[in-house]
Amino acid sequence: MGNVLVWMVWFLAAGACLGSGIAVVSLNNPFYSALALIGNLASLAVLYLLLAAEFLAAAQVLVYGGAVMVMFLFVIAYLGGRADAPWAGGSPVLQTAAVVAACALLVEVVVVLGLAWGDDLRDPAEVSDSFGSPAAIGELFLTDHLLAFEITSIVLLVAAVGGVVLGTTRERAADVGAGHGRPLQRRSDEERR
Amino acid sequence: MSGPGVGWYLIVAAMLFGIGSLGVMLRRSPLIVLLSLEIMLNGGNLALIAFARQLGNLDGQIFALTVMAVAAAEVAIGLGLIVAMARRDMTLDVDQASVLRG
Amino acid sequence: MIAGAWICLLAPLGGALAITLTGPWISRRTAGWISTLTTFLAFTGALVAFLGLWSRDTEEREQLSTAYTWLAAGDFQVGLEILVDPLAVAMMLVVSGVGGLIVWYSMGYMAGDDEERRYFAYMSLFVFSMLLLVQAGNFLLLLVGWGLVGLASYLLIGFWHKRPEAVAAAKKAFVMNAIGDATFVLAIVLLVWNTGTLELPGVFGEVDGLSETTVNLVALGLLGGAVAKSAQIPLHTWLPDAMEGPTPVSALIHAATMVTAGVYLLVRTHPIFEAAPDIQSLAAILGTVTLLVAGLVALVQWDIKRVIAYSTMSQIGYMFLGAGIGAYGFAIFHLMTHAFFKALLFLAAGVVIHHLGGEQDIRRMSGLKAALPRTHVAFLIGTVALVGLPPFAGFWSKDAILASALETGGALGWTLFIAGLAGVLLTGAYAFRLYFTVFQGSSQEAAQPTHAHEAHGEGPLSMLVPVGVLAVLSTIGGLFSIPGVWHPFTHWIEETGEPLVEATAGQDYLTSAIAVALGIVGLLLARGAFLRGSQLVTPPSAWRVFEHKFYFDELYDALFYRPAAALASALRRNVEEPVIERSLDEIGSGTIFASGELARVQTGLLRTYALSIAFAVCVLVVVFVAVR
Numbered sequence: 016m017g018n019v020l021v022w023m024v025w026f027l028a029a030g031a032c033l034g035s036g037i038a039v040v041s042l043n044n045p046f047y048s049a050l051a052l053i054g055n056l057a058s059l060a061v062l063y064l065l066l067a068a069e070f071l072a073a074a075q076v077l078v079y080g081g082a083v084m085v086m087f088l089f090v091i092a093y094l095g096g097r098a099d100a101p102w103a104g105g106s107p108v109l110q111t112a113a114v115v116a117a118c119a120l121l122v123e124v125v126v127v128l129g130l131a132w133g134d135d136l137r138d139p140a141e142v143s144d145s146f147g148s149p150a151a152i153g154e155l156f157l158t159d160h161l162l163a164f165e166i167t168s169i170v171l172l173v174a175a176v177g178g179v180v181l182g183t184t185r186e187r188a189a190d191v192g193a194g195h196g197r198p199l200q201r202r203s204d205e206e207r208r
Numbered sequence: 209m210s211g212p213g214v215g216w217y218l219i220v221a222a223m224l225f226g227i228g229s230l231g232v233m234l235r236r237s238p239l240i241v242l243l244s245l246e247i248m249l250n251g252g253n254l255a256l257i258a259f260a261r262q263l264g265n266l267d268g269q270i271f272a273l274t275v276m277a278v279a280a281a282e283v284a285i286g287l288g289l290i291v292a293m294a295r296r297d298m299t300l301d302v303d304q305a306s307v308l309r310g
Numbered sequence: 311m312i313a314g315a316w317i318c319l320l321a322p323l324g325g326a327l328a329i330t331l332t333g334p335w336i337s338r339r340t341a342g343w344i345s346t347l348t349t350f351l352a353f354t355g356a357l358v359a360f361l362g363l364w365s366r367d368t369e370e371r372e373q374l375s376t377a378y379t380w381l382a383a384g385d386f387q388v389g390l391e392i393l394v395d396p397l398a399v400a401m402m403l404v405v406s407g408v409g410g411l412i413v414w415y416s417m418g419y420m421a422g423d424d425e426e427r428r429y430f431a432y433m434s435l436f437v438f439s440m441l442l443l444v445q446a447g448n449f450l451l452l453l454v455g456w457g458l459v460g461l462a463s464y465l466l467i468g469f470w471h472k473r474p475e476a477v478a479a480a481k482k483a484f485v486m487n488a489i490g491d492a493t494f495v496l497a498i499v500l501l502v503w504n505t506g507t508l509e510l511p512g513v514f515g516e517v518d519g520l521s522e523t524t525v526n527l528v529a530l531g532l533l534g535g536a537v538a539k540s541a542q543i544p545l546h547t548w549l550p551d552a553m554e555g556p557t558p559v560s561a562l563i564h565a566a567t568m569v570t571a572g573v574y575l576l577v578r579t580h581p582i583f584e585a586a587p588d589i590q591s592l593a594a595i596l597g598t599v600t601l602l603v604a605g606l607v608a609l610v611q612w613d614i615k616r617v618i619a620y621s622t623m624s625q626i627g628y629m630f631l632g633a634g635i636g637a638y639g640f641a642i643f644h645l646m647t648h649a650f651f652k653a654l655l656f657l658a659a660g661v662v663i664h665h666l667g668g669e670q671d672i673r674r675m676s677g678l679k680a681a682l683p684r685t686h687v688a689f690l691i692g693t694v695a696l697v698g699l700p701p702f703a704g705f706w707s708k709d710a711i712l713a714s715a716l717e718t719g720g721a722l723g724w725t726l727f728i729a730g731l732a733g734v735l736l737t738g739a740y741a742f743r744l745y746f747t748v749f750q751g752s753s754q755e756a757a758q759p760t761h762a763h764e765a766h767g768e769g770p771l772s773m774l775v776p777v778g779v780l781a782v783l784s785t786i787g788g789l790f791s792i793p794g795v796w797h798p799f800t801h802w803i804e805e806t807g808e809p810l811v812e813a814t815a816g817q818d819y820l821t822s823a824i825a826v827a828l829g830i831v832g833l834l835l836a837r838g839a840f841l842r843g844s845q846l847v848t849p850p851s852a853w854r855v856f857e858h859k860f861y862f863d864e865l866y867d868a869l870f871y872r873p874a875a876a877l878a879s880a881l882r883r884n885v886e887e888p889v890i891e892r893s894l895d896e897i898g899s900g901t902i903f904a905s906g907e908l909a910r911v912q913t914g915l916l917r918t919y920a921l922s923i924a925f926a927v928c929v930l931v932v933v934f935v936a937v938r
Contacts, residue, residue: 075276
């Protein structure tokens with residue numbers, strides 16, 4: 016009985032995941048794409064829970080859904096109409112090649128999985144209840160993977176600084192125009208191409 | 209473990225990765241490209257966590273957590289770039305931004 | 311005694327080095343004196359060596375002296391070693407003696423030339439090289455001397471390097487000698503390979519142990535070198551052209567010494583030739599053919615030096631004949647007497663040329679008897695000695711060789727004998743043709759000497775004294791071997807090489823009688839033609855053939871030069887220009903093209919980069935899976 020429930024939840028979550036993924040990639044309105052991504056992240060969190068990764072599921076929702084997506088939505092709001100995203104365009108060769116590459120990748124992975132399905136992927140290990148708990152993760156972070164922990168924090172610091180730099184230095188130049196662009200700037204951009 | 213085996217999760221992860229790569233290669237708006245990147249990263253995360261469960265080793269989850277942090281940082285920078293592009297009234301089209309200079 | 315030999319070898323080298331190093335700071339006459347005196351010093355050293363050797367018993371007359379060992383590899387050793395034995399000493403005396411006289415003569419002949427110092431440096435270099443050649447105690451040193459005389463010859467033939475004919479002649483001489491050098495080197499390689507040593511006595515001791523093919527090949531190689539160096543057929547065409555050099559050079563190198571190096575080699579390596587009798591007979595045959603051909607060609611030459619050059623070729627043919635049948639002593643004896651009278655002829659001709667301000671065409675010379683009385687006598691002595699009339703030098707030596715040919719008997723012996731006698735007839739004819747044309751008859755108006763030379767008569771002392779000395783030697787020099795009476799010279803040489811044939815006194819006298827008769831017949835023919843005012847060779851076809859030197863030059867040109875030149879220009883057209891030169895351009899433009907194509911990868915489009923990454927990942931996955 017519990018098994019059936021798990022399978023059902025799994026199918027629902029997986030379906031939502033893939034569906035929202037396709038939505039993200041194919042919708043024209045970026046706002047809708049962002050919302051679809053939020054759905055994607057949520058269903059992924061469910062899948063993580065099924066894989067005994069509770070802390071990660073929580074982190075996914077909080078960090079990705081709560082912070083990253085909010086950032087996305089802010090920017091989309093700032094951009095307004097300019098954020099409208101046309102579909103592909105460009106050379107058809109490029110497009111077919113892209114599709115081919117993605118399919119090839121998928122096929123390869125499926126093949127590998129198929130080859131390993133019988134033996135390597137048979138029985139998952141027995142895990143305790145504390146597998147994936149915050150305590151376990153925290154312990155690992157502060158002992159075995161301390162270096163990764165510290166470096167990640169540095170990366171985040173650098174990203175924050177970079178964000179500020181990208182934001183502020185253009186401020187003085189942006190003050191001149193009225194936001195509709197400076198003909199000078201535009202021409203120089205086009206000249207450069 | 210009840211429910212689907214690890215292999216199923218891996219298939220989902222692979223499909224997510226494929227969808228994300230299609231988005232990166234086929235869409236012209238940098239915003240959508242970033243979003244697709246996120247999907248690819250999430251696919252990778254799912255695979256990591258699935259293997260962590262399979263092998264009973266938490267290292268996979270640690271890795272996935274780190275990936276999450278780095279993805280967040282990367283998104284921040286990417287959005288900063290898009291905002292900078294918008295501020296200079298450049299068309300938000302990756303095909304146009306082909307000069308690749310400062 | 312050994313010290314004498316070393317002094318003989320090194321004095322001219324010292325002279326050459328002294329002149330070279332102090333060149334700009336010494337006067338031209340000083341250079342001349344340095345060269346002359348060092349050569350005479352060498353002669354003194356040779357004399358000391360000779361006397362020392364003479365005072366010893368016969369068994370001790372072979373001395374090997376090593377200065378230092380240059381190369382030692384296992385059992386194989388080669389060094390700077392000289393061999394002092396009767397043959398070597400005889401050659402040393404001839405080379406340094408006649409050489410000294412000629413260098414002294416050059417002081418007068420070359421006076422006033424711009425580059426006298428270079429000339430004397432080269433002359434001393436040559437004397438050193440020739441002495442090295444005759445004194446060498448091992449084959450390697452002999453080869454060194456061999457090559458150096460070739461070099462000196464090249465330098466001296468092309469001495470007046472602003473004349474294109476001289477340069478061409480020098481190159482021709484060098485290239486033909488190089489062919490001989492190549493065969494010589496091959497022979498030496500075979501010797502080293504099979505005997506393990508290069509020392510002359512050592513090699514000769516091992517000759518019996520060599521296989522027949524090896525010995526034949528070695529002898530053939532040595533013969534090739536000798537033929538090239540001595541200007542015998544087929545490698546003879548360089549000698550007439552070599553007359554482009556100054557007359558003393560012609561006298562020293564191309565009459566008395568260098569061209570006789572081939573004969574020396576044949577006599578020195580006679581053990582090898584005796585083990586390869588066919589090759590030895592070949593040497594005699596080549597010598598005989600050359601003797602006849604050269605004699606015929608000399609009948610139609612107009613250049614005074616060229617007549618004497620062909621005469622040299624012919625006389626060396628006699629020496630080859632002698633060495634080829636095994637009459638070593640007489641071959642070397644003829645070498646010595648020939649050195650005397652041929653150098654005399656050249657130097658006397660040089661006086662004539664000098665007197666006439668450079669004129670060498672005998673059609674423009676006549677009746678010089680009155681203007682140059684002493685030279686006339688000298689020239690006459692030389693001519694008579696050449697033809698072989700008693701009691702002058704040539705008579706004793708040449709007839710001894712012919713008598714040995716008679717003694718050899720068989721088909722070969724008789725053929726050589728008859729041919730040799732025919733050669734005597736030709737010699738008489740061309741030699742006296744030359745004498746009569748130049749010295750007899752009425753003096754021409756056009757041949758009046760320039761005023762500069764009238765001032766000092768026939769020539770300076772430095773030119774006349776050597777001529778005089780050589781004239782004396784040409785008269786009495788043959789008396790070292792009187793058949794049936796005493797043979798000091800040949801006995802001396804025979805210690806080094808036992809002759810294979812010894813003519814009886816009766817054969818000697820018979821041969822001499824016939825030869826003298828033929829010589830006089832030649833004289834009368836020449837005189838008759840001269841008095842008639844015509845030439846000896848009248849049929850135009852014969853004249854043409856002789857004048858073209860039997861078309862050897864044309865043959866070699868067609869056989870060797872034209873194909874080589876055609877090949878070279880074909881290669882240049884088809885390989886050098888399109889492939890190599892163009893390829894350099896292509897490398898440049900190709901690089902530019904390639905980099906342009908490569909730059910097209912950088913599209914600037916984000917999506918193509920992403921695409922390529924995706925493809926790369928696909929490939930890598932396959933690779934990873936396959937590897938596992």
